[in-house]
Amino acid sequence: MIFRYLLRYFPTLANDLKLAHMLIPADVFLKKVFIKSVLGTFLVAILFAMLVDRMDWSWFTWFIGVVFTFAFGFWFGTKQPVIIAHRRAIDIDREVLFAGRFILIKLHSGKPLVNALTEAANSYGVANKYFAEIIKDIEVGTSLEDAIERAMNNSPSMAFRKILFQIHNALRLGIDVTQSLEAVLEDITEDQLLQIKRYGKKLPSVTLLFMVLAVVFPSLGMTIATVLLTFTNITMNMTTYLVVILFLIILNFMFITMFKGIRPKVNI
Numbered sequence: 001m002i003f004r005y006l007l008r009y010f011p012t013l014a015n016d017l018k019l020a021h022m023l024i025p026a027d028v029f030l031k032k033v034f035i036k037s038v039l040g041t042f043l044v045a046i047l048f049a050m051l052v053d054r055m056d057w058s059w060f061t062w063f064i065g066v067v068f069t070f071a072f073g074f075w076f077g078t079k080q081p082v083i084i085a086h087r088r089a090i091d092i093d094r095e096v097l098f099a100g101r102f103i104l105i106k107l108h109s110g111k112p113l114v115n116a117l118t119e120a121a122n123s124y125g126v127a128n129k130y131f132a133e134i135i136k137d138i139e140v141g142t143s144l145e146d147a148i149e150r151a152m153n154n155s156p157s158m159a160f161r162k163i164l165f166q167i168h169n170a171l172r173l174g175i176d177v178t179q180s181l182e183a184v185l186e187d188i189t190e191d192q193l194l195q196i197k198r199y200g201k202k203l204p205s206v207t208l209l210f211m212v213l214a215v216v217f218p219s220l221g222m223t224i225a226t227v228l229l230t231f232t233n234i235t236m237n238m239t240t241y242l243v244v245i246l247f248l249i250i251l252n253f254m255f256i257t258m259f260k261g262i263r264p265k266v267n268i
Contacts, residue, residue: 003027003034016081019156021088033077041070085156090265091126092157097192099127100163100185107178113167114144130155145171159188195264202262210255218248 004027007013014026022029045066052062099120106116114135121131130151137147145168152164166180222244 003030006030010078013078013081016085018154019085019088020081021154022081022084029081030078033074033080037070037073037077040073041066044069088126089156089158092130092155092160093265095127096157096159096163097185097188099123099131099160100181100188104178104181104185107181113171113177114138127160130160159191162188192264199262199264206255206258206262210259214248214251214255218244 007026007030010026010030013030017024017026017029045062048062048065051057052059102123103113103116103120106119107113111119117131118135121128121135133154134144134147134151137150138144142150148164148168148171152161152168155161155164162184163181166184167177170177170180
């Protein structure tokens with residue numbers, strides 16, 4: 001009962017679970033997140049207690065750390081569906097053009113839309129799962145329009161939603177599906193080409209920043225520091241070198257993540 005009440009503070013959780021394709025009620029998911037957060041916080045509380053005893057810290061610091069750990073763990077757990085939905089959207093966007101063109105070719109060859117969707121459901125890739133759901137809904141008695149609308153609402157990919165929306169709109173208005181599908185595929189292609197162009201403009205500046213911060217600055221910095229320290233009585237021990245190496249590893253990992261983040265998730 002309490003978790004249903006807590007759902008008021010997470011109004012988008014049910015929709016996030018649907019987009020992530022996590023077939024679980026929102027209150028049950030919230031309960032699982034709460035239990036995992038409590039167990040994780042319990043383990044962290046034990047570690048914090050050992051540190052408080054060894055480092056002679058105050059127990060108020062322990063309490064703040066435990067509360068922060070639980071709050072962060074619970075918040076991060078509720079964001080899990082958003083992360084999963086985002087990953088699914090990226091996977092679909094990589095092959096959404098192929099899926100749309102596959103259906104378009106089948107329609108041009110004279111096959112009915114249902115048969116084209118059935119063959120798309122048996123093809124490779126992530127998008128075929130959504131086509132399979134449409135066929136499954138049709139097999140249990142749902143109309144084609146309603147099945148496509150449901151798949152459209154459950155898709156985390158905006159590009160895939162555009163394709164399904166045009167198909168659904170063409171069916172509702174009784175017009176040729178191929179014309180609407182061709183138009184939306186051209187629009188998606190132009191959008192993906194624009195993403196590639198933006199990536200081409202960003203890449204040189206990010207690469208230059210990487211060369212300066214992760215290659216030139218550490219090399220020159222260590223060289224200059226070594227030369228200057230020879231004129232003083234300060235010596236660099238192994239701990240200092242290990243800290244510098246750890247910093248460089250973290251810096252390179254951050255740049256690798258940045259490069260992956262700005263790369264367009266397209267496959268034309």
